[in-house]
Amino acid sequence: MIELHEYPPTRSQRAKWALEELELPYESHIVELSQGQQDSDDYRKIHPLGVVPALTTGTYSMFESVAIVLQLIDEHPQKELAPPVGTAERATYYQWCVFAASEMDPAIMMFFDNTLRPLEHMRPPGALHEAGLAERGRYDFNIRADVLSKALSDRDYLLGKDFSGADILVGHSCFMARHVGLMDGNYPVLDAYYERLMLRPGHRRAYGD
Numbered sequence: 001m002i003e004l005h006e007y008p009p010t011r012s013q014r015a016k017w018a019l020e021e022l023e024l025p026y027e028s029h030i031v032e033l034s035q036g037q038q039d040s041d042d043y044r045k046i047h048p049l050g051v052v053p054a055l056t057t058g059t060y061s062m063f064e065s066v067a068i069v070l071q072l073i074d075e076h077p078q079k080e081l082a083p084p085v086g087t088a089e090r091a092t093y094y095q096w097c098v099f100a101a102s103e104m105d106p107a108i109m110m111f112f113d114n115t116l117r118p119l120e121h122m123r124p125p126g127a128l129h130e131a132g133l134a135e136r137g138r139y140d141f142n143i144r145a146d147v148l149s150k151a152l153s154d155r156d157y158l159l160g161k162d163f164s165g166a167d168i169l170v171g172h173s174c175f176m177a178r179h180v181g182l183m184d185g186n187y188p189v190l191d192a193y194y195e196r197l198m199l200r201p202g203h204r205r206a207y208g209d
Ligand SMILES: N[C@@H](CCC(=O)N[C@@H](CS)C(=O)NCC(=O)O)C(=O)O
Pocket: 010, 011, 012, 033, 038, 050, 051, 052, 053, 063, 064, 065, 066, 123
């Protein structure tokens, strides 16, 4: 049985959304981040950084939300959530999957860590919100949101008409950005994109209505 170690609505939602899109049975284990369960010895054996998500199956255990989504999708090619390896479409797919983790998440987290993140949850303990870093996060996010808006201006999904794992990964970054107030109506193409994603039954099952 697949076991998902999660704490909605954090980045563990990516793994959950992929599991729901693929219609795979899984067991959910909530890691109570607000109570410090991520720092327990038992959880650190599953994820040495003490963050979510982590996934365990009968044959392997892994962490990193992007890697988990890519692995689950590759295990179920019949669901067609990724283009074939070696194609031009696969290149675009890889591009956006990595863009989510390496370009969008850091900007959003820099903003969140320096605005809304409760001070008692800051790392290292005692770190404070810094207005300059919040603005840097917003600035970086805006540049990336412009790039994404342009890419989505003529299509429903990142690869065109077909939904893929790239939409799960970038879609969750859009969720995070909306959640922390970085969209604020400034990116109508991205709002429309995310609202389209929200209509998917897999998204509904993962995030709730
Ligand atoms: N790169 C990792 C980031 C994971 C991560 O930082 N998760 C956050 C929630 S979004 C977490 O568990 N934070 C707990 C903490 O910092 O105590 C991934 O995408 O899986």
